[in-house]
Amino acid sequence: xxxxxxxxxxxxxxxxxxxxxxxxxxxxxxxxxxxxxxxxxxxxxxxxxxxxxxxxxxxxxxxxxxxxxxxxxxxxxxxxxxxxxxxxxxxxxxxxxxxxxxxxxxxxxxxxxxxxxxxxxxxxxxxxxxxxxxxxxxxxxxxxxxxxxxxxxxxxxxxxxxxxxxxxxxxxxxxxxxxxxxxxxxxxxxxxxxxxxxxxxxxxxxxxxxxxxxxxxxxxxxxxxxxxxxxxxxxxxxxxxxxxxxxxxxxxxxxxxxxxxxxxxxxxxxxxxxxxxxxxxxxxxxxxxxxxxxxxxxxxxxxxxxxxxxxxxxxxxxxxxxxxxxxxxxxxxxxxxxxxxxxxxxxxxxxxxxxxxxxxxxxxxxxxxxxxxxxxxxxxxxxxxxxxxxxxxxxxxxxxxxxxxxxxxxxxxxxxxxxxxxxxxxxxxxxxxxxxxxxxxxxxxxxxxxxxxxxxxxxxxxx
Numbered sequence: 001x002x003x004x005x006x007x008x009x010x011x012x013x014x015x016x017x018x019x020x021x022x023x024x025x026x027x028x029x030x031x032x033x034x035x036x037x038x039x040x041x042x043x044x045x046x047x048x049x050x051x052x053x054x055x056x057x058x059x060x061x062x063x064x065x066x067x068x069x070x071x072x073x074x075x076x077x078x079x080x081x082x083x084x085x086x087x088x089x090x091x092x093x094x095x096x097x098x099x100x101x102x103x104x105x106x107x108x109x110x111x112x113x114x115x116x117x118x119x120x121x122x123x124x125x126x127x128x129x130x131x132x133x134x135x136x137x138x139x140x141x142x143x144x145x146x147x148x149x150x151x152x153x154x155x156x157x158x159x160x161x162x163x164x165x166x167x168x169x170x171x172x173x174x175x176x177x178x179x180x181x182x183x184x185x186x187x188x189x190x191x192x193x194x195x196x197x198x199x200x201x202x203x204x205x206x207x208x209x210x211x212x213x214x215x216x217x218x219x220x221x222x223x224x225x226x227x228x229x230x231x232x233x234x235x236x237x238x239x240x241x242x243x244x245x246x247x248x249x250x251x252x253x254x255x256x257x258x259x260x261x262x263x264x265x266x267x268x269x270x271x272x273x274x275x276x277x278x279x280x281x282x283x284x285x286x287x288x289x290x291x292x293x294x295x296x297x298x299x300x301x302x303x304x305x306x307x308x309x310x311x312x313x314x315x316x317x318x319x320x321x322x323x324x325x326x327x328x329x330x331x332x333x334x335x336x337x338x339x340x341x342x343x344x345x346x347x348x349x350x351x352x353x354x355x356x357x358x359x360x361x362x363x364x365x366x367x368x369x370x371x372x373x374x375x376x377x378x379x380x381x382x383x384x385x386x387x388x389x390x391x392x393x394x395x396x397x398x399x400x401x402x403x404x405x406x407x408x409x410x411x412x413x414x415x416x417x418x419x420x421x422x423x424x425x426x427x428x429x430x431x432x433x434x435x436x437x438x439x440x441x442x443x444x445x446x447x448x449x450x451x452x453x454x455x456x457x458x459x460x461x462x463x
Contacts, residue, residue: 071299074329075307077336081387086308087283087415094301096285096413102245103280104414106422110227113220113240114140120210120242121147126271128158129255131188131207133166133396134221137174144222145174149181157271158183161259163203164190166221186262200462201291204407206240206396207255212274215243215251217395217412219318219381225350230378233348238381239426241394241412245279250286254410257290283415289397290408298397298411299404302385303329305413309338309387314427316343316384319351321358321400321463327365334368343430345381346374353456353463354400356449359442360457366439373434380430383411384423391415392423401461 079085091098107113121128121144128151135141152158160178162170164187178185188203208216218240220226228235243251256267289298306313306329313333320342322330334340342365349355362372383403385393395411397403414420445453456463 071296071303071325074325074332075300075303077307077332079308080310081305081308081391082310083308086304086391090301090304090413091285094285094287094297094304096287096297096301097250098283098285099245099247099250100283101278101280102243102247102282102284102414104282104284104412104419105242106426107218107240107242108426109229109238110140110220110235111229113218113226113238114143116242117208117216117240118143118147120208120214120216121151124151124156124158124210126156126211127209128156128211129161129207129209129252129259129267129272130159131161131203131205131255131258132221133163133202133204133206134223135160135162135167136169136221136223136225137171138224140224140227141171141174141222145177148183149178152178152182159255159259160185161188161203161255161262162186163188165202166204184263186259188258188262200406202407203258204396204403205254205258205410207251207410209248209252209255212252212270212272213244213248213276215248217241217243217251217410219383219396225379226381233378236379236381237375237377237430239384239394243284243412244276245282245284246276247284247286247412248276249273251410254286254288257288258408281416282419285413287393287395287411287413288409289404291406298409299326301411301413302326302393302397302399302404305385305387305391305393306330306333308391309333309336311388312339312341312386313388314341314384314386314424315399316380316382316427316430317399318345318349318379318381318383319354319358319398319400319402319463320344321354321457321460322361323401323404323460326399326404327361330370331364331368334370340365340370341427341431342370342372343375343380343427343434344372345379346376346435348379350379351463353459356453356456357460357463359445360453362437362442363439366437366442372437373431374437375430375434377433384427386420386423386427389420389424390417392420394423400463402463405461 107116148158160183175185206217219238220240225236226238230237252272260266287298287301330340383395383398392414393411397409397411403409
């Protein structure tokens with residue numbers, strides 16, 4: 001019996017429909033797989049983001065967590081700075097060898113500092129080694145690049161080690177000028193994945209050593225901020241020092257320490273450590289601090305010096321944020337009747353948060369009779385500690401936790417009444433250009449300033 005055309009067509013359509021169902025099912029399945037893949041990648045990206053944030057947070061915690069305190073109490077007053085026991089003890093526990101027969105010349109502001117340094121570089125015969133925190137682009141940076149390049153082209157061995165953070169605002173053309181002439185230019189602790197745990201530990205040392213016979217140190221970096229004579233806000237106030245005599249070998253060793261870490265090269269022999277004849281009548285020692293070991297040397301030295309004060313303690317600091325122990329050490333000096341004068345920057349400071357963090361702690365000091373002065377004409381950048389009229393410490397270290405516990409620093413201690421008198425005279429001249437802060441003024445600060453001072457002080461371990 002013949003099937004009707006309509007029935008055959010229906011069967012054909014039905015058969016066709018049965019066959020067509022499969023592609024629609026495949027599309028749905030593919031969509032589900034695609035959605036599943038997107039969800040998988042989304043989860044992977046979320047996990048990676050969480051892992052990255054956790055890693056960054058871990059690195060941040062590692063860098064911001066203060067090192068364990070070695071010193072837990074103040075240094076007791078056992079003898080004065082004039083007592084031979086003071087120099088003997090200082091030489092022993094601060095690991096700074098004492099050298100006699102040195103000459104130390106004081107250089108005030110850029111008008112004296114830079115010409116003296118450039119003249120020494122120009123007279124170099126065998127080696128020039130320079131380490132600094134700040135080397136910025138500008139006129140004076142160009143002058144130094146040209147001077148260093150000229151000596152390298154003459155065959156003098158020239159090495160420059162600048163801190164990676166401190167030299168960030170640096171024109172690569174200046175580096176090219178130096179390196180094409182043969183200068184060995186390096187950055188200290190550049191940012192690498194394997195240095196993330198040390199990114200907060202910088203070199204703040206200011207060192208220039210020429211032929212192993214002349215050294216410079218102090219507060220000045222290589223930047224136009226230090227040019228001039230502190231006449232206005234564009235010319236920073238600072239002091240640097242030119243050293244001749246046996247103590248220069250300690251400066252060379254300090255440079256060699258960080259150069260070894262940076263490059264793996266050891267500096268040896270008479271080119272770097274020549275026999276040096278007596279140059280003057282000053283006893284001097286160089287105190288170094290560095291991470292991870294040796295940071296307590298600088299703090300112990302400063303506390304012991306304050307403890308040895310009998311009559312007058314003079315402190316001139318670009319960044320003055322003493323920790324609890326240093327604060328108590330100063331207050332202990334006041335209890336013994338020691339006069340204490342402190343010069344710090346005013347609002348023209350280059351790091352306002354440090355000034356605010358410092359100001360929070362002034363109440364105790366002012367109540368105890370410590371006299372605090374803010375230098376007025378420009379940024380005040382020296383690092384100076386004078387005990388009575390016999391002992392002076394100068395160099396790169398501030399009286400703050402960053403200098404005493406985080407940075408690599410170098411401070412020169414000089415014993416001698418004539419040198420101390422020169423520094424006192426300079427300090428007194430700076431006092432004339434400073435404004436004293438009274439307790440009543442400090443107490444009358446606006447509430448907004450008190451609040452911001454408080455929060456800034458909570459960052460004291462990083463300031």
